[in-house]
Amino acid sequence: MAATKKNTSALNEKEGVSQPETLNKEIVKHLKNLKKKPQAVGELISGILSQNQAALSRAITIIESTAQKHQQQAKEIIENCLPHANKSIRIGITGVPGVGKSTFIESFGKLLISEGKKVAVLTVDPSSSISKGSILGDKTRMEDLVKEENAFIRPSASGDTLGGVARKTRETIILCEAAGFDVILIETVGVGQSETAVHSMTDFFLLLKLAGAGDELQGIKRGIMEMADSIIINKADGENLKAAKLAKTEFNRALHLYPAKESGWAPKTLLCSAIKNEGISEIWDVISNYFETVKSNGYFQYKRKEQNKFWLLQTIESRLKSEFYANATVKKELEKQLKALNENKTTPFEAAEKLLSIKNN
Template sequence: MSVQKTNLSALNVKAGVSPQETISSNAIRQIKEFRKRQPSAQELIDGILTGNITALSRAITLVESTNPAHLEKATAVIKGSLPNANKSARIGITGVPGVGKSTFIEAFGKHLTSLGKKVAVLAVDPSSTISHGSILGDKTRMEELVKDENAFIRPSASGETLGGVARKTRETITLCEACGFDIILIETVGVGQSETAVHSMVDFFLLLKIAGAGDELQGIKRGIMEMADAVVINKADGDNIKKAQLAKVEFNRALHLFPAKKSGWTPIVATCSSLTKEGIGAVWQTISDYIELVHSNYYFAEKRKEQNLFWMIETIDEQLKTHFYTQPNTIELLESTKTAVQNNEVSPFAAAQILLDNYYKK
C-alpha cells in the first residue's frame, strides 16, 4: 500500500478576500489632482514656515531637481525660507560603510526627540556608477525613528557630487531649519571627499569607528582625524567592549599628535553601543559642551560666516560648469574634440583650450 506524500511549501497560494468598494471615485480623482498640482513658491514657503512636512518634502524635491526650469522656483523658496533658518545645530556624522551609522543615528535621534528636540536626518545614499541608481533604504534601517513625529528623515541619492553632498544638501539644511527642526544630522556616504564637503556645512563633525577590524592605527588618517571634533567607537557591546576600550586609548594617543583647533576645543574619544544605548547620552552631552564653548568664544558665528562664503564660491563654480556644458555650440564641438583626444590627434590640454576659446567667443 502506497502512501502519497503531500509536499508542503512556504509559497502556498491562499484564497484572498475581494476588497470592498470603500473609496469613492470622486475621492480618487481629488487625490490625483492634488498630486498633479504644483504648488507655487509662496505656497511652499508658507507650508514650510508652519511646519508642514509635505511642503518641506516637495520643496526639497524641487531643490534636488536637475531640471533647469525648476531652478528659479527653488531659488525663490530658499530665499523665502532663509530669514527663519540658521537657528539649528548642524552635526555631520561619518564613518566607513559597516560602522553602523544608520543604527547610531536612529539611537541618537531617538535620544534627542526624548529631550524634546526636533530632528531632521539628511541621509545620503551612494549612487551606482553603472546604473546611477540608489537604494535609498535609510528609512527602512531607521524604522523606529521614522515613526517619531518629531523626526524627519530624507534619504537622497549622492549622484555625481562630492561624495554625495554639495549645494543641494546645503540648501536642504536651510529648508529644514525654516521648518522648525533644531537639530540637523547629516550622514555622509563615508567614502571619497564627502567628509570634506560635510565638514564645510556643519558645526560639529563626528567620526564613527569600530574596534576589532584590524590594527587601530590603520584607521587614523590625518585628514579625517583633524576634521573630527569627536571620535566615537561604536558597537561597544558584548565581547567587543574590551576591544573598544583599547581602541579608545589608541585614538586618544593619536589625537594628541595633531595641532590645536581654532575653535579652542579639544577633541574627545568615547565609546557607545547603538544597540544597548550605552554612551548615547554622553555623546549628546559632548556636543552640547562644544556648542556652548564655540558660542562663548564667538567661533560659532565666525565659522558660519566662512561656510557661507565657501558655498557662495562653490555655487559660482558649479553654475559656470553647468552653463559651459549646456551650450549648444560647446556640446557639438565637445564630441569631435573627444574623438581627437582619444586618437592622440591633439593633447588633452590643447583640446580643453580649444573648447574654452570657443565658449568665450560667444
C-alpha cells in the first residue's frame, strides 16, 4: 500500500457537489484500478498467502464488489484463506470524532510493529461513500503508520446497510489473517449501530474518551460502557492531566456498577497521550494481559464460536425479514395495518396474522 501513498489529501473534494470541478487524483487511480484486467484468482490467493499486500488489497476489492462476476471469485478466495485465518487478535476501537482515534491507532500500531507484529487497520463506517471522501481519507490520516511495511490500512467498505458493510469487514479480516497480520485493529466511527457490529467481530473492545468538565459519563451512547473491555482517556497531558485523572476515577467507579463480564475480565481505565506517545505501552500490557486471561480460561475460543453463530443467525434473520418486507403486497398491507393500529381498529397480533397470511399464500 505504501507505493500508492501520495501527499495529496483525499479530503479535498467539496461536500454536496455532485459534479465536482476536479476529481481527486487518488480516487481516479482507485477507480482505474477497479477496471484493470483481473488477476487470476489463484494468483491472488497465493499472493495473499505469501503476504503480498498488493494481492491482498486487490482481493479485498473483489470482496467489496457488488458485481455478480466477482461474487464467485470472492467465495473462492475466502475458502482458500479460511484454513490460514483465525490466528490474529482482533481489537475494536471506538470513540467520538475528535477523541484522537487515528493518532491513537498510529502510536499503538507503531508500538506493535516495533515488537515484531504485523498490524492491519480496518474501519467500519456505514456512512462512507466516495462522495464523502472517506475512501482514502483514513490512509492519509495515519501518515506514519502507512509507511510501515508491516502495516496495512484499509478504509471502510461502502454499502447501503451496516449489515453489508460488517459482512465485508468480517471477510476482510479473514484475508488479512491469511496474509499474516497478527493484530487486526477495527475502528468504528460511532455511526448508528456500528459499535455493536464491531464489538461482535472483535476479541477486545476499547473505548476512547476525553476528559471533560465533570459529568464524564453523560453523552455516552447506551450500551457502549457495557461493551468496553478498557476505557482509554486520551490527551492526558499538560493542563489536561488533572481532569484526565479525575475522569479515570469516575469511569472506574461507573465500570464497577456493571455486572461481572462473562469473560472473567474486569474492565480497566487507563490514561494516555497518543500524540506524545505516552501510556501506549501500558495499554498494550493490559491488552496482552487480557488475551492471556481469556486464552487460558477458554473464553477466547468460546467467544469466537459464539460470534460465528451470531453472524450466521443474524444473516439469516435479516434476510428473512428483508425478503418478507420487500414483497409488494406485504408493503401495501403493512401500511394499511399500521393505519388501523393507530386508530385502535386492530391489535398488533391480528395485524401480524393478516400480513403473515400473505406470505403463506
